[in-house]
Amino acid sequence: MSNVLTSVNITLNGQPMEVPSKGNLLDYLKWKGIQVPALCYHPDLGAIETCDACIVEVNGELVRSCSTTLKDGDVVKTGGSEVFESQMIAMDRVLANHELYCTVCDFNNGNCTIHNTVKELQIDHQATAQTSKGAPVNRGSFYRYDPDQCILCGRCVEACQNVQVNETLLIDWTLERPRVIWDGDGSTLIDESSCVNCGHCSTVCPCNAMMEVNMEGEAGFLTGMLRDAFRPAVEVTKSVETGYTPLMAISDVEAEMREDRIKKTKTVCTYCGVGCSFDVWTKGRDVLKVEPSSDAPANQISTCVKGKFGWDFVNSGERLTKPLIRDGNEFRESTWEEAYELIVRKFNETKEKRGADRLAFISSSKCTNEESFLMQKLARAVVGTNNVDNCSRYCQSPATMGLWRTVGYGGDSGSITDIANAELIIGIGTNTAEAHPVIATRVKSAQKLRGSKVIVSDLRKHELAERADLFIRPNPSSDLVWLNAVTKYIIDNDWHDKAFIEEHVNDFDALVKGLEKYTLEYAEKHTGLSKEEMINVATMINEAESTVIMWAMGITQQRGGSDSSTAISNLLLATGNYMKPNAGAYPLRGHNNVQGASDMGSMPDRFSGYQFVADDETRAKFEEYWGTKLNAKKGQNNHEMVDAMHAGELDVLYLKGEDMGVVDSNVNYVREGFEKLQFMVVQDIFFSKTCEYADVVLPAAPSFEKTGTFTNTERRIQRLYQVMDPLEGTKPDWVIIQEIANLMGANWNYTHPSEIMDEVADLTPLYAGVSYDRLEGYNSLQWPVERDGKDSPLLFTDGFPFDDKKARFYPVDWTEPTEYAEEYDIHVNNGRLLEHFHEGNMTYKSEGLTRETPEVFLEVSHELAEERKLRDGSLVRLQSPYGKVEVRTIVTDRVYGKEVYLPMNDSGDGAINLLSSSIADKDTSTPAYKETKAKMVVLERGGKSPLPAHNFRYGNRVPQNGVNVEAKWAREDYVFPGDVVRERRGDK
């Protein structure tokens, strides 16, 4: 903090003043309202130093203000002929690379940095004419690069190299006419490179050089009209123009006109739990582009390919648009009235004749907080059962359990910025670069730019593992053992944080006793890790000022998932890595609103804010507010619901936004359960696999078509605004639930989701100060939120939420992984891919994503390939005791030995859950997806590779520090504009 407050005394344009010493001069000048041209500078990228336009005079020297930090006594002049001449030289070089045809440019939307700079400087003519760089437009599925419009500012390269850290883009400064290239290993094409299409480059491009293809011919009034006439129109415009001023004026008018038809709406991404927010640009229902910005609290300028480009599903012709009612062995389309009448009749009949607990409700992490709140309110207050759950049961409940046991709150300890600023970042069982891509960017840049250390523990050598300073590969489901061993080693060496433990944690002795058997020798035997590897981990934690541990399904989806999560928290407590910035526990929530779905009480034993149903006082509060008596009996979770279907103890299931028949484990068992239900309602945007078993299917609306809030992995609550009206025939989930509730006599009167959130705030201490007003625009709140609106970016500041404010060590023991018969010799690891989301109901609707990765594939190791004579494209059958899949193979060094990797992105013959079992975490019933084994039968040795050659996994990254501006400066034809000016004036 001291840096922020430090100031220096300078003279600025003759006036003495005190200015902050932190930050660069350009930012300060802009803050003071002094206009200095700057084209390459971007607040999220920092000084790139390529454009030279921001030259000012400091102590008599002409310098780039973007990279100048001030010191006491500096004399700064922002005007004068030398400064101006230097800036004009820089602008000339810029304009020699960019053709100004603003009126017929799709980027002419009021935010073009070049256009605005030329206008502000009142430049009317350029000395050096723009000329072609002699390379064609480079076109990918989602964006394209026009070298002749590129000013070589390097923002895109900086973003790719230092923010996203995919390290694909670079400027080839060795070319006579430099330009941006991809990978630089021969092809240089977007489509044949390691580009993951995250879109950072097109987001930060100051002009139309790097542009989303959906913008082409769509944004401008003239751009769609001009095809063959485009070039002649540009030539004639250039011939007749007498200067840029009229051109700017006309294009400004055209840009204003665009405001009438291009709508920009802030929303929150509907894919993973990072919670990226951005503006969506739409023309009618057409999505032109997604534009994240510095204002976005979780992601700033970052997105992944799905968030930036994966929205085709919204306008897919496969969307459900009419309710469906089962009629024998087929469905028939119906009216909403008829579907509602049937639902309400069946619900009421079952409730009256067989009791409320014969009905069950499953909410969705895809839906808003308000919708999850209403779903559990429908279950509890209208139907009278606590049989309500959500899909966090499949993934995150064990992490929450581990944190509840030890630190009291089941949420990330801090924000994504804390991960980015930690000295040591540990990732266990998380393929972060593919499952939470934007968080991975922060980890990678922390390592690359700030020297943070990264430890990865995983079965598979995924991208983050490849980059890690230390990559360890324990045996499957043995994480608890090495975690306990590392904790014990730290304590044995007296490296634990005794002061922190003394002041803030109970039960240290119990922990020490519980760790007794976890010696390095024991751990070595059961984890397959070497003692040195574990000592390395312990040493790195000990040496780091701050450590964060991120974990995901590799930990939670084990029989001992809750215990392993607990072991992580024990380790963090023992080393004092709670209650301070840049430290703590980060269970990475999988879906956009998996945190919120549980926060809102769609759980069998808790109301919103994790208030216990069994607690009389709590229940009385809800009863009074809702005006009805509530059921005190704990309900069934998802897993128990399926068992109850088989046992004939559950008659009715109402499920929304969840393809449970694909994503639950042991889906053959789940589907058989569906068949045994008396009545099943599924609410979705597509006719999913689960819909096939329904009696009524209701067409819902996706996130773009509704308002509400999502809560991300950082506990950050954010508003999403309605981008477009619900597709004709569909309704937002909250509207559907309310209509069903009211037909059952509930008499709810919500006219807007904000009223639902007001009710949540009234009933839920964790959300007490949350309101739509406080969440306006890009504002956000991280729970707990006090009534006055004070939120908690750092979760634990004043102790822990227990009576004595002290955390608790919770000793845990190892649950050995599921035993399989010897014939099941292949360990089937499973998880996400970057390009697709879960079963792929949304992402396979995108032509670009499907082109990148058209189908699921099985990663096999070189050893296994050699043993079974497999190659890319071989067709194999994996058979487990529970089912079989047929899938084509990819031979890769990402997996080892007899461990294979089957992504979860298939709802047909390759669906992973045809193999997985119903064995679950002993504490939360979360399926042990990661304890799946199978035997392999080779069906066809040849065959076409399931992964196209243009997939980014076959690219070759070219790491370098940013845009490598030094290479530009070293070119023979480059002289710093300030030096040109000084030479002209004979100063040198």
Place this chain on the structure above:
Amino acid sequence: MAKATTKIRRMEVDPEEVRRKELRELEDQLIAHKDTLNNLFRLLDQLEEHEVLNAANAGLAHSDQILTRVLKALGETETDKSIRNALLLVQGLAKFNFEDIEPIILKVNKGLLAKEERTGVAGLFKTLISPEFIEGMNYLLNFVKGFGTPVDQLKEEQGIKDAVHTDAGEIRKMQNYPTSPSSSSNGIKYLGLAGAAVITVGALFLRK
């Protein structure tokens, strides 16, 4: 005991019912915008009578090709240069103050209308010492002196600002850099000079 099925029987739509509904919607729109539509129909009738609608239809149907031809023709026939010159002329004209130019025009008219008089040496001498001649000569001398005034001074006196233009700064040209602004902008400079000259002439004539 619901078995999985993907078979969906679409709702039978009565085309007549749909038609009736759509017609009703259209009818509502027509009534709501009756006056506007009457005006629009009158306009359309007139456009039709003048073949405008047929021409517009044809033009729009082939707009890209037509536009390409027109734009290429503009370039090939140097029409684009004519347009540019016209625009420059318009910009130049903006610098005139026509109210102040009126006396100049009157004086030129007077000169043109003056009767041609033949005279001898004595007559010439008489003319030379006449107040009109002396005043006229002073006028013309000032005019000539005005031409001799540095352009920068004139711009400053008359508040004329140059258009901002960038400055070439490539290394390969560094050896040839003059200390004054780049030679590559000569065209623009000449243009500026021409404009300044026009203004100067105008200013001289402004003296009454």
